[in-house]
Amino acid sequence: MAVSYMSTNSLLKELHGDLKRRMDKAVTDFQTHLISLRTGRASVHLLDQVRVDYYGTPTPLTQMAQVTTPEANMIVVQPWDLSQLKEIEKALRAPEHGFNPSNDGKQIRVPIPPMTEERRRDVVKQLNKELEDHKTALRNVRRDGNDTLKKMVKDKELSQDEEKRAQDEVQAMLNDEIRRMEEAAQRKEADIMQI
Secondary structure: OOOOHHHHOOOOHHHHHHHHHHHHHHHHHHHHHHHHOOOOOOOHHHHOOOEEEEOOEEEEHHHOEEEEEEEOOEEEEEEOOHHHHHHHHHHHHOOOOOOOOEEOOOOEEEEOOOOOHHHHHHHHHHHHHHHHHHHHHHHHHHHHHHHHHHHHHHOOOOOHHHHHHHHHHHHHHHHHHHHHHHHHHHHHHHHHHOO
């Protein structure tokens, strides 16, 4: 990989690091969302977004219980505090999660039914919406970087040639991050559509 012009220029080094960090954060956030999207199999990550009202505080389910997948179509939630069993079950039944858990007094079983073709298409639509949202976030980072470069030219800290070279590098960074997200989305879509 070629040495970055921005990372070797003392005026642009901090900006380069900030843009890279923010772009990486957007990609990492997208990958986190991918993990929690449902495929045809049970996964403990399906419950990553579930928040339980724990004495008035929305708490991630994974901090309140052990979550396992003993079978391909079943998730078992074993709370550390049995008094929270009803609250956990209530959180799982929330419409935004769409689970139908059963409680035996010690643990909660969450069956994961096979996905229909229509449901698979809905999940792929959701995946594509997340991808677009995160692409927009990356473009916003690029815009912020380009605005900073324009201000530096206006303040006569950079020449227009240096600005153009730095803008090209910011665009290349954006293209690399978008490609990473699109490749991950394609792999996830193939996984979702697999029967």
